[in-house]
Amino acid sequence: MDRVSERASPRTLFDRLWDRHVVVSETEDHPATIYIDLHLVHEVTSPQAFSVLAERGLKVRRPDLTMATIDHSVPTLPARPDGTLPYATEAAARQVEQLQANCAQHGIPLLDLGDTRRGIVHVIGPELGLTLPGKTIVCGDSHTSTHGAFGALAFGIGTTEVGHVLATQCVLQRKPKTMRVTFDGALQPGVGAKDMALAMLATIGANGGQGHAIEFAGEAVRTLSMEGRMTLCNMAIEAGARVGLIAPDETTFAWIEGREFAPAEADWDAAIADWRTLRSDEDATFDKEARLDAAAIEPMITYGVSPDAAAAVGKAAPPSNDQGARDAADYMQIEPGQAFAETAVDRVFIGSCTNSRLSDLREAARVMRGRKVADGVVALVVPGSEQVRRDAEAEGLDRIFLAAGAEWREPGCSMCIAMNGDQGAPGELVVSTSNRNFIGRQGKDVRTVLAGPATAAACAIAGHLTDPRRYMEEMRDVA
Numbered sequence: 227m228d229r230v231s232e233r234a235s236p237r238t239l240f241d242r243l244w245d246r247h248v249v250v251s252e253t254e255d256h257p258a259t260i261y262i263d264l265h266l267v268h269e270v271t272s273p274q275a276f277s278v279l280a281e282r283g284l285k286v287r288r289p290d291l292t293m294a295t296i297d298h299s300v301p302t303l304p305a306r307p308d309g310t311l312p313y314a315t316e317a318a319a320r321q322v323e324q325l326q327a328n329c330a331q332h333g334i335p336l337l338d339l340g341d342t343r344r345g346i347v348h349v350i351g352p353e354l355g356l357t358l359p360g361k362t363i364v365c366g367d368s369h370t371s372t373h374g375a376f377g378a379l380a381f382g383i384g385t386t387e388v389g390h391v392l393a394t395q396c397v398l399q400r401k402p403k404t405m406r407v408t409f410d411g412a413l414q415p416g417v418g419a420k421d422m423a424l425a426m427l428a429t430i431g432a433n434g435g436q437g438h439a440i441e442f443a444g445e446a447v448r449t450l451s452m453e454g455r456m457t458l459c460n461m462a463i464e465a466g467a468r469v470g471l472i473a474p475d476e477t478t479f480a481w482i483e484g485r486e487f488a489p490a491e492a493d494w495d496a497a498i499a500d501w502r503t504l505r506s507d508e509d510a511t512f513d514k515e516a517r518l519d520a521a522a523i524e525p526m527i528t529y530g531v532s533p534d535a536a537a538a539v540g541k542a543a544p545p546s547n548d549q550g551a552r553d554a555a556d557y558m559q560i561e562p563g564q565a566f567a568e569t570a571v572d573r574v575f576i577g578s579c580t581n582s583r584l585s586d587l588r589e590a591a592r593v594m595r596g597r598k599v600a601d602g603v604v605a606l607v608v609p610g611s612e613q614v615r616r617d618a619e620a621e622g623l624d625r626i627f628l629a630a631g632a633e634w635r636e637p638g639c640s641m642c643i644a645m646n647g648d649q650g651a652p653g654e655l656v657v658s659t660s661n662r663n664f665i666g667r668q669g670k671d672v673r674t675v676l677a678g679p680a681t682a683a684a685c686a687i688a689g690h691l692t693d694p695r696r697y698m699e700e701m702r703d704v705a
């Protein structure tokens with residue numbers, strides 16, 4: 227069946243993943259029913275879904291295909307001497323307790339507080355080998371697109387759908403269109419996946435991928451590490467695309483091999499043989515295409531209140547050409563024509579499901595090593611998971627951050643969304659390695675500037691927005 231249709235018409239990676247999981251095909255008045263291989267659950271979007279299950283007397287259909295973790299509401303400060311956690315609000319504590327109770331009741335595995343594998347939902351899935359090529363993966367969370375870096379069909383769903391998946395292991399979906407974003411050529415040294423994501427957003431806009439599943443392709447994507455690929459797919463949603471995809475390859479297989487839930491021994495060989503077929507045909511066509519020259523990408527930041535208001539940090543703010551952009555410039559206090567380097571920084575956040583993996587922390591540490599965070603700047607480094615924390619501590623990254631005067635925290639979403647009490651003060655400018663610079667996201671009247679880990683670290687050291695390559699050059703001279 228597969229082979230016949232393959233000969234009949236060239237298919238994209240997305241088509242292959244979709245076709246494998248259709249239970250009931252889409253009609254004009256009904257979406258397709260899609261089977262879900264992995265359902266990730268966290269404390270914010272699940273309570274209501276479990277309540278609906280309880281009201282209707284339903285069970286969780288496949289607790290074995292479900293994995294829960296605690297990330298958004300959990301404090302990143304250690305427990306108090308009496309063992310209790312310093313929750314920001316009563317509601318945050320209740321969300322966590324509810325998830326614990328719901329998982330216990332339904333037999334859902336939970337990476338609970340104290341579990342050495344707990345972390346941000348989009349960090350732990352890949353880390354544990356739960357995220358695998360060819361799977362359908364959903365979570366009540368928009369950044370589920372991250373898992374597409376492995377060639378999985380992964381997308382965020384709403385709370386109502388979380389209930390559907392818990393009860394049926396299926397979700398109703400309209401098939402999106404396909405889009406390919408190609409990064410030709412190689413990146414310059416000191417430029418990374420976050421810069422690629424921001425450059426893409428600046429090019430195609432915050433709605434550029436709407437209604438589409440984006441496949442990332444080209445030399446600069448093929449040479450990215452898995453961490454970099456996750457960063458890129460993580461931000462597909464900021465272009466309006468619920469799905470980001472990268473065809474799995476040797477880099478993918480090497481990263482997955484040996485992880486806790488990854489296939490092993492004979493299953494491993496069979497899995498790889500299958501995963502190698504997960505790619506777009508050479509002659510496949512996409513509904514939409516965009517191309518970027520990777521060599522032309524520079525370290526990027528955002529200057530507005532939408533992730534597509536992005537530009538090279540070494541340049542000046544572009545003209546505000548409509549009322550929205552002018553309002554954003556007023557809010558950000560970054561005037562058109564003003565060199566970004568003239569903008570002072572109050573706080574720096576290095577973390578989130580976009581940039582809290584080991585390689586991200588290494589990048590930040592490379593800039594901070596032997597330097598000091600500028601006077602008056604508060605810098606927070608928050609690893610994405612317990613595993614990342616352990617790995618980082620094993621190679622001394624925590625000590626580099628602490629010696630520079632930064633804080634080293636417990637894993638969680640933290641200041642990315644400020645639900646756990648980690649936030650900026652009103653009016654502060656925060657350079658953040660997260661994915662959203664929406665008004666108020668990091669605290670009331672906080673001005674968020676998005677950047678990659680090296681840039682964020684460089685801004686912490688300089689005390690103003692700056693290109694991280696100035697510090698990398700110095701390091702090369704020393705070395």
Ligand SMILES: CC(C)[C@H](C(=O)O)[C@@H](O)C(=O)O
Nearest residue numbers: 270271298366367368369643
């Ligand atoms: C809390 C959750 C629903 C939300 C999301 O869907 O993305 C959050 O993770 C975010 O990043 O804004």
Ligand code: SF4
Nearest residue numbers: 369578579639642643
């Ligand atoms: S780190 Fe931020 S973007 Fe990622 S899941 Fe948490 S709140 Fe959402």
